[in-house]
Amino acid sequence: MPNGKADSLLQMYKYMYMARKSEERLIELYRQGIVKGTVTTGTGNEAAIVGTVSALDTEIDICNFMQRDFAGYLAWGIPLYQLISQYVANEDSPTSGKDGNVHHGVPEKGLLPMVSHLGTMLPNVVGAVHARRRQNKNSIGLAVIGDGGTSTGDFHEALNIASVLKIPVLFFIENNQWAYSTPNALQFNCDDLSARAAGYGIRGRRIKAVDPQLVASTVCEIVDKIRRTNEPYLLQADTYRLAGHAAYDTADYVPEEDISKWRDEDPISLTRKRLVEEIGLKEA
Numbered sequence: 001m002p003n004g005k006a007d008s009l010l011q012m013y014k015y016m017y018m019a020r021k022s023e024e025r026l027i028e029l030y031r032q033g034i035v036k037g038t039v040t041t042g043t044g045n046e047a048a049i050v051g052t053v054s055a056l057d058t059e060i061d062i063c064n065f066m067q068r069d070f071a072g073y074l075a076w077g078i079p080l081y082q083l084i085s086q087y088v089a090n091e092d093s094p095t096s097g098k099d100g101n102v103h104h105g106v107p108e109k110g111l112l113p114m115v116s117h118l119g120t121m122l123p124n125v126v127g128a129v130h131a132r133r134r135q136n137k138n139s140i141g142l143a144v145i146g147d148g149g150t151s152t153g154d155f156h157e158a159l160n161i162a163s164v165l166k167i168p169v170l171f172f173i174e175n176n177q178w179a180y181s182t183p184n185a186l187q188f189n190c191d192d193l194s195a196r197a198a199g200y201g202i203r204g205r206r207i208k209a210v211d212p213q214l215v216a217s218t219v220c221e222i223v224d225k226i227r228r229t230n231e232p233y234l235l236q237a238d239t240y241r242l243a244g245h246a247a248y249d250t251a252d253y254v255p256e257e258d259i260s261k262w263r264d265e266d267p268i269s270l271t272r273k274r275l276v277e278e279i280g281l282k283e284a
Contacts, residue, residue, distance in 0.1 A: 005213065006279045012054060012075070012212040013271045016046035019071035020268055022080060026087055030247045036089040036100025042068035044242035047267035048174055049144070050075045051215025052237070055223050056142060062128045063142040064112045064121040066174060067102040068241075072144075078106055110139075118145060119152030126162045126169055133167065133230070140227050141169035148179020150193055162232040163200040169232045170222060174209075176241040181253045197234035209237035210265045242266065 023041040030039045042049065049065070049072035056063070058076050065072045073083055078094075086093035089100035105113035112124050125143040132139035145155055150173060162169045173193050177184055190196075197204025205222070209215050215237065222233050240262035244251035251259075275281045 008054070008216070009213050009271065009279070010275060010281075012047075012050045012216070013268075013275060015050045015071050015074045016212065016268055016271060018080065019046055019050075019074055022084065023070055026084070027247050029088065035087045037087070038101065039087065039247040040067040040102060040245065041243050041247075042070050044240050044262065044266065045069070045174060045176055046071040047212040047271065048209035048215055048237040048239050051209065051212035052142065052170075052172060052219045054212070054216040055219035056140075058110065060110070060132070060137055060139045061142065062110045062112065062125055062132065062139055064105070064125050064144055065114055066118070066144050066146060067114060068146075068174070068176070069144065073106075073111070076106075076109065076111060078109070078111070117152075117154075118149035119154030119158075121145070122154055122158035122171070123161070126158050126167050129169055130165065130167045138227060139168075140223060141167070143169050143171045145171065145173055146179060147173060147175040147177065147184055147193065148182060148187055150196075151179075151187060159196075159200045159202070159232065159234065163202050166230040167232060168226040168230045170219070170226060171232060171234045173234070173236040174239060175236050176239045177258075178241050178245070178254070180245045180249075181251075192236065194234050194236040200232075200234075202232050202234060204234035204236070206236040206238065209239050210267045210270055212267065212271060239267075240265075 026035055026039045029035045045068045049069045053072050053075040086104050087100060089097045091097040094104040094106050102114050105111040115121050122143045122145060125141040129139055129141035149155060159171060179187055192206050194204030194206045207218055226233050
């Protein structure tokens with residue numbers, strides 16, 4: 001593997017691993033009563049969001065992150081200290097200690113606040129990018145939503161207005177197979193959510209998102225196109241939620257055979273294995 005790609009993969013692994021270990025520690029702090037809210041981890045989701053952020057320009061682009069995108073904040077350049085401060089309601093947090101959960105953003109860095117009414121975030125991204133474009137800035141948007149959030153009206157309205165007004169937003173569906181305890185089969189009656197793109201006159205695609213480099217190369221192609229054409233795009237990234245909905249959820253409803261299969265494709269383990277076998281790094 002060329003050095004550039006090796007360095008890129010190592011950097012992505014760094015963010016993924018740092019997020020995984022940080023969230024494990026946050027779970028411990030939650031159980032000790034130190035975290036002032038709850039913890040919703042991105043376990044299993046790291047390659048999807050880190051690979052995607054790696055393809056963006058964090059200096060000019062707009063994004064909203066979901067509750068499972070801790071690794072995305074790190075890849076965007078938000079200090080780990082600031083993120084941990086948010087969970088313990090420290091005054092150095094993005095909300096200056098006014099919240100102890102995931103409901104935060106860093107607007108000065110192009111990150112719009114996370115909102116529990118998940119679909120609501122997407123029109124905000126569309127509007128912010130539209131404003132940037134009217135100021136002659138070459139910004140694009142990353143509008144992140146989960147599989148469950150695609151059932152909200154705001155999701156469809158945001159796609160529609162972005163298509164009609166030609167606002168360059170990548171609508172990124174993190175399909176981790178579960179909307180809390182609701183599986184895909186009970187959430188929507190189709191195999192591929194990206195196929196919905198055709199209904200809005202835009203393009204869509206579906207990928208498996210366990211390899212951050214594959215995600216990054218795919219998103220790079222899409223981003224290059226939408227930055228030039230102003231045409232929005234719908235991308236479904238298939239992952240699996242390898243933990244409960246939040247720290248309080250034991251996820252007893254998840255079939256053991258499903259989670260066992262996806263654990264074999266844990267993006268942290270797969271990326272670490274590639275670094276050792278393909279690049280020649282040695283285990284510590």
